[in-house]
Amino acid sequence: MAQTLTITRPDDWHIHLRDGDQLATTVPDAARYFARAIIMPNLVPPVMNAEQALAYKSRIMANRPAGSQFEPLMVLYLTDNTSADDIRTARAAGVVAAKLYPAGATTNSASGVTDITRLYPVLEVMAEVGMLLLVHGEVTDSSIDIFDREKAFIDRTLLPLRAAMPSLKIVLEHITTADAAQFVTGACDNTAATITAHHLLYNRNHMLAGGIRPHYYCLPILKRSSHQEALIAAATSGSARFFLGTDSAPHAKEKKEAACGCAGSYTAYAAIELYAEAFEAAGALDKLEGFASHFGPDFYGLARNTDTITLEKADWQVPDTIAMAGTQLVPLRAGETLTWRVAR
Numbered sequence: 266m267a268q269t270l271t272i273t274r275p276d277d278w279h280i281h282l283r284d285g286d287q288l289a290t291t292v293p294d295a296a297r298y299f300a301r302a303i304i305m306p307n308l309v310p311p312v313m314n315a316e317q318a319l320a321y322k323s324r325i326m327a328n329r330p331a332g333s334q335f336e337p338l339m340v341l342y343l344t345d346n347t348s349a350d351d352i353r354t355a356r357a358a359g360v361v362a363a364k365l366y367p368a369g370a371t372t373n374s375a376s377g378v379t380d381i382t383r384l385y386p387v388l389e390v391m392a393e394v395g396m397l398l399l400v401h402g403e404v405t406d407s408s409i410d411i412f413d414r415e416k417a418f419i420d421r422t423l424l425p426l427r428a429a430m431p432s433l434k435i436v437l438e439h440i441t442t443a444d445a446a447q448f449v450t451g452a453c454d455n456t457a458a459t460i461t462a463h464h465l466l467y468n469r470n471h472m473l474a475g476g477i478r479p480h481y482y483c484l485p486i487l488k489r490s491s492h493q494e495a496l497i498a499a500a501t502s503g504s505a506r507f508f509l510g511t512d513s514a515p516h517a518k519e520k521k522e523a524a525c526g527c528a529g530s531y532t533a534y535a536a537i538e539l540y541a542e543a544f545e546a547a548g549a550l551d552k553l554e555g556f557a558s559h560f561g562p563d564f565y566g567l568a569r570n571t572d573t574i575t576l577e578k579a580d581w582q583v584p585d586t587i588a589m590a591g592t593q594l595v596p597l598r599a600g601e602t603l604t605w606r607v608a609r
């Protein structure tokens with residue numbers, strides 16, 4: 266009898282589904298067993314208002330597999346021009362959060378925010394109407410080393426923002442450093458973070474030692490192993506401030522394997538399987554359910570899912586590529602073996 270693990274059905278609190286024909290690949294992958302997912306709004310052009318969020322949501326729903334109950338949770342993309350009215354209208358339309366992309370920080374962030382302090386009145390309204398602030402936490406200052414950009418963002422932007430806006434719920438997305446884990450642990454109760462599977466499984470040696478591996482390149486960039494260890498400790502600590510967000514971010518193979526490759530790793534095809542591997546390696550499989558299925562909905566003020574999924578220990582080979590909208594994408598761990606799978 267294979268080892269099995271049954272947990273409350275999980276949700277993904279950070280995913281990129283892209284748009285158009287790409288949804289035919291990304292939505293079924295996300296909907297395999299996640300009940301809900303926070304849909305990142307960094308399309309081109311971005312999802313900036315309620316109308317665009319609802320239209321995007323219906324394009325996602327149109328790509329759900331037959332019988333799927335998968336629920337996309339929509340997010341607004343903050344720009345310098347986002348108004349209090351945009352927030353109120355979006356909240357009334359069911360949008361749950363707004364995303365802060367410092368302008369230029371990551372994929373499709375060109376329309377992002379140049380100075381967050383000028384949006385403080387808008388953030389006040391978010392706190393008032395119960396909309397969360399999701400943050401890509403990196404400075405864009407080119408004089409700051411890429412490996413230090415998350416810590417610099419915490420010091421320069423997040424600490425003052427946290428102090429100025431105590432009643433705003435803030436999720437620091439895809440954290441990559443011990444500094445970020447410490448910030449979240451030490452901040453007020455309205456503070457949480459998502460952690461990706463790849464930041465639990467890898468450090469920058471995996472990306473750079475013995476050859477450059479572009480499919481490990483994502484932002485914020487993988488850090489040294491001491492940071493990886495701090496993330497594993499946070500994710501497996503049982504603290505309700507840390508929960509699952511894959512940051513699965515598909516880019517076509519030729520856009521990754523290029524002289525100037527795009528940032529983002531595709532993990533949605535095997536998300537919970539990859540997390541199970543990381544938690545098992547840490548001797549903490551008993552902590553996976555809280556991280557994957559309880560703490561996210563608790564922080565968002567949503568009900569936990571009531572049904573379950575079962576993982577089983579069984580080797581299987583990851584395909585070399587996955588077809589997406591007339592291109593191929595190379596999933597993280599392409600051609601390698603995974604040791605967990607979701608039982609049917």
Ligand SMILES: NC(=O)N[C@@H](CC(=O)O)C(=O)O
Nearest residue numbers: 281371372483484514528529
């Ligand atoms: N994580 C990434 O490296 N890329 C994401 C954007 C993001 O989440 O920062 C993408 O949209 O490709």
Ligand SMILES: [Zn+2]
Nearest residue numbers: 371401484485
């Ligand atoms: Zn990001």
Ligand SMILES: [Zn+2]
Nearest residue numbers: 281305512514
């Ligand atoms: Zn992301």
